[in-house]
Amino acid sequence: MMMKITKLHYPLADSFHVDGQTVVAMGFFDGFHKGHQEVLRRAKQEAEKTGATFAVLTYDHHPAVVYKKMSMHERRYLTLLDYKMALFEKFGVQQVFLVNYSYAFQSQTPAQFIDHFIQRFNAVAVVAGFDHTYGDKQTATMQKLPEYANGRFNVITVPPVESGGQKVSSTRIRIGLDSGDVDQVNQLLGRSFQTTGLIVHGEERGRLLGYPTANVEHSEYQWLPKIGIYVVTVDVCGQQYLGMASIGKNVTFSATHPMTVEINLLDFNQNIYGEVVKVNWLHYLRDEIKFETPEQLINQLGSDAKATRQYLMAHPEILA
The missing domain is CATH 2.40.30.30 (Riboflavin kinase-like)
Incomplete structure (x- = not known):
């Protein structure tokens, strides 16, 4: 079955609906590195266990463009959108919710985000990295998500994946590329x-x-x-x-x-x-x-x- 990509904008249309239950992996996933892969692996495992659709909630551009001025270099991507979608599909993702990351989307409270998106995805579980945020960086944290979920879905927080004693991250990969160290970059990517x-x-x-x-x-x-x-x-x-x-x-x-x-x-x-x-x-x-x-x-x-x-x-x- 081919992966389905659904483009979404806040607020969701009244006609939007999802058939069946989902397990949703959240993240921007620029780079699709080993840390991202661990989030997706855990979500895929949960989807197989529950019989739900393996889904991803991701964004159409850098979320940072909403809250800061970015240089042309900063606005570049490790993984352009088409390639990222191909990597998702190869990994076994069945459904991608591709959200336009706007100021209005970011300005939702955690409760609104859950009501307007997670609940409407029929999510039985949400999976993300330990440092993922879904709005305001102080309140919309993975540590607080179980409290906001209030038993309506499971929350699975994935700890950091480390390489060389440091967290694998998109930032490390960008620094590696800027210094020409593609050997280390490839180690962090796993490809x-x-x-x-x-x-x-x-x-x-x-x-x-x-x-x-x-x-x-x-x-x-x-x-x-x-x-x-x-x-x-x-x-x-x-x-x-x-x-x-x-x-x-x-x-x-x-x-x-x-x-x-x-x-x-x-x-x-x-x-x-x-x-x-x-x-x-x-x-x-x-x-x-x-x-x-x-x-x-x-x-x-x-x-x-x-x-x-x-x-x-x-x-x-x-x-x-």
């Missing part, structure tokens, strides 16, 4: 950090240098790793290929070049303009360097390709 983009024409300098690159155009709302050179695999039409990716400004050729994502796919010779590809970011190799001559750049690209192949030899599973 490779993945982005999706469109292959477009670039300046084609790489072809002249003997290292043709695929230019990947990403959404401006996609959080990317910091400028530098990375080992990646790229899913092209369902097939995985090894490559080295450059996030940078081609500083060897121009001081004013815009930032681009260019990927040299090793042992690959196909025209893929117009394809939408998935990029799995695996390992940081080096910073972007301004070379004095094209020959120096070519030599460095040779070293990068060698390091990329060595990474594959040490991690053959990335192309399995």
